[in-house]
Amino acid sequence: xxxxxxxxxxxxxxxxxxxxxxxxxxxxxxxxxxxxxxxxxxxxxxxxxxxxxxxxxxxxxxxxxxxxxxxxxxxxxxxxxxxxxxxxxxxxxxxxxxxxxxxxxxxxxxxxxxxxxxxxxxxxxxxxxxxxxxxxxxxxxxxxxxxx
Amino acid sequence: xxxxxxxxxxxxxxxxxxxxxxxxxxxxxxxxxxxxxxxxxxxxxxxxxxxxxxxxxxxxxxxxxxxxxxxxxxxxxxxxxxxxxxxxxxxxxxxxxxxxxxxxxxxxxxxxxxxxxxxxxxxxxxxxxxxxxxxxxxxxxxxxxxxxxxxxxxxxxxxxxxxxxxxxxxxxxxxxxxxxxxxxxxxxxxxxxxxxxxxxxxxxxxxxxxxxxxxxxxxxxxxxxxxxxxxxxxxxxxxxxxxxxxxxxxxxxxxxxxxxxxxxxxxxxxxxxxxxxxxxxxxxxxxxxxxxxxxxxxxxxxxxxxxxxxxxxxxxxxxxxxxxxxxxxxxxxxxxxxxxxxxxxxxxxxxxxxxxxxxxxxxxxxxxxxxxxxxxxxxxxxxxxxxxxx
Ligand SMILES: [Zn+2]
Numbered sequence: 001x002x003x004x005x006x007x008x009x010x011x012x013x014x015x016x017x018x019x020x021x022x023x024x025x026x027x028x029x030x031x032x033x034x035x036x037x038x039x040x041x042x043x044x045x046x047x048x049x050x051x052x053x054x055x056x057x058x059x060x061x062x063x064x065x066x067x068x069x070x071x072x073x074x075x076x077x078x079x080x081x082x083x084x085x086x087x088x089x090x091x092x093x094x095x096x097x098x099x100x101x102x103x104x105x106x107x108x109x110x111x112x113x114x115x116x117x118x119x120x121x122x123x124x125x126x127x128x129x130x131x132x133x134x135x136x137x138x139x140x141x142x143x144x145x146x147x148x
Numbered sequence: 149x150x151x152x153x154x155x156x157x158x159x160x161x162x163x164x165x166x167x168x169x170x171x172x173x174x175x176x177x178x179x180x181x182x183x184x185x186x187x188x189x190x191x192x193x194x195x196x197x198x199x200x201x202x203x204x205x206x207x208x209x210x211x212x213x214x215x216x217x218x219x220x221x222x223x224x225x226x227x228x229x230x231x232x233x234x235x236x237x238x239x240x241x242x243x244x245x246x247x248x249x250x251x252x253x254x255x256x257x258x259x260x261x262x263x264x265x266x267x268x269x270x271x272x273x274x275x276x277x278x279x280x281x282x283x284x285x286x287x288x289x290x291x292x293x294x295x296x297x298x299x300x301x302x303x304x305x306x307x308x309x310x311x312x313x314x315x316x317x318x319x320x321x322x323x324x325x326x327x328x329x330x331x332x333x334x335x336x337x338x339x340x341x342x343x344x345x346x347x348x349x350x351x352x353x354x355x356x357x358x359x360x361x362x363x364x365x366x367x368x369x370x371x372x373x374x375x376x377x378x379x380x381x382x383x384x385x386x387x388x389x390x391x392x393x394x395x396x397x398x399x400x401x402x403x404x405x406x407x408x409x410x411x412x413x414x415x416x417x418x419x420x421x422x423x424x425x426x427x428x429x430x431x432x433x434x435x436x437x438x439x440x441x442x443x444x445x446x447x448x449x450x451x452x453x454x455x456x457x458x459x460x461x462x463x464x465x466x467x468x469x470x471x472x473x474x475x476x477x478x479x480x481x482x483x484x485x486x487x488x489x490x491x492x493x494x495x496x497x498x499x500x501x502x503x504x505x506x507x508x509x510x511x512x513x514x515x516x517x518x519x520x521x522x523x524x525x526x527x528x529x530x531x532x533x534x535x536x537x538x
Contacts, residue, residue: 010286041401042287048400071353072292074274080292088297097401100288104425115309118371133285142290
């Protein structure tokens with residue numbers, strides 16, 4: 001039986017903080033350009049299509065489908081070594097963008113491309129002093145997906 | 149914009165050298181690079197004094213690594229380029245050297261690479277990444293994506309869309325090993341079968357151990373100059389007919405993982421050369437993994453998207469086949485010291501000169517070279533060269 005992955009804390013900056021703080025509230029937060037309606041990921045302060053700065057954040061449905069995946073059997077890094085095999089995947093969100101993530105909650109051998117999945121969040125322990133230096137004052141979590 | 153054809157046929161690869169070492173715990177990286185410089189300059193009959201352009205990149209080299217290299221060689225070139233776009237860097241350096249020489253910014257460009265990746269026990273494929281170091285990387289690093297994994301994501305999608313099989317991928321590894329068996333310098337020379345590949349352990353599904361390149365030490369050097377100057381040098385010049393570069397990345401979150409940088413860089417390079425895919429006698433391409441070779445062949449335009457599996461079957465990319473690929477055995481079997489782009493150029497030049505003995509492609513007149521750098525499933529670069537005999 002594979003061990004649980006001990007997720008490392010993300011580093012956030014002004015442009016990505018809303019995403020990670022959203023994860024802390026168990027919300028998958030995406031961006032939309034108010035000028036050209038483009039939904040973009042990863043988060044940016046500027047719309048990559050029209051260079052507008054008029055960006056709004058919204059909470060995505062958290063539903064998507066597996067675009068591709070790989071069952072990872074070997075990773076030398078301590079955080080992942082004992083968690084093999086785990087499923088690394090790209091998930092196409094209903095709103096358009098694609099996220100790199102993990103698919104959990106089923107046998108790795110049962111994961112299929114096109115499989116409908118839903119987001120879940122793994123809370124990370126808070127450390128107020130250090131978290132601020134990583135750009136995330138509020139709590140955060142790592143988004144991953146399970147079969148819906 | 150269509151690229152200018154102004155430098156087509158005017159710049160040459162005059163000297164090349166591949167370091168024979170595959171294991172060099174007794175050498176430093178700078179030492180390997182200097183030994184390669186000596187080899188390539190000897191190859192064409194020039195000396196360090198002739199060099200006025202220096203190009204290099206490396207895994208261990210920092211952003212100012214090319215400055216340290218200049219100091220090591222006691223060089224004060226007029227043109228310096230430390231572009232690092234991953235393993236394809238050295239193919240791109242040829243493009244950059246050609247442009248600089250054509251523009252009159254330097255006359256003799258020296259491109260160097262050296263690495264002790266193997267003797268430093270660098271776990272390139274399955275030990276990189278991990279903890280988040282910056283905001284952009286934080287969307288990848290929590291998930292333990294290995295280098296192998298990023299290519300496996302592409303392989304899985306290719307199999308899903310086109311029905312590509314593990315056997316077809318395995319045949320690429322088998323062919324590369326067959327080529328390596330004919331290359332006395334290759335690291336892995338014992339023949340393997342499709343069954344050997346499929347029964348080797350799975351690293352990241354659907355890629356097995358033998359779908360992955362080896363890790364070695366090594367290095368290489370290229371000397372680039374004008375076709376005019378190259379005519380009077382020791383070896384027959386190989387001419388640059390076309391070149392191109394490109395990047396692919398996650399865009400704003402909707403990449404098509406099966407369209408890789410090679411599409412853009414090769415379309416430009418072929419257009420510049422005035423040559424077609426049918427004119428190509430051999431191809432040297434970055435085979436970091438079997439899937440890399442397969443999607444690269446599709447994106448270079450040698451077959452249609454989805455046809456790569458059938459294209460590599462039946463020995464078609466082997467010596468004597470329709471399009472021999474990596475006659476030296478490639479990264480899968482000859483050498484892979486962290487970054488491999490320079491060896492793609494060296495092998496193509498040596499094939500076009502007709503000096504490859506046991507692995508020589510008959511009547512080789514035109515070669516297509518393509519380097520891929522970075523991680524295919526996340527962000528990568530591509531650089532293409534179309535080379536010909538003078
Ligand atoms: Zn916009």
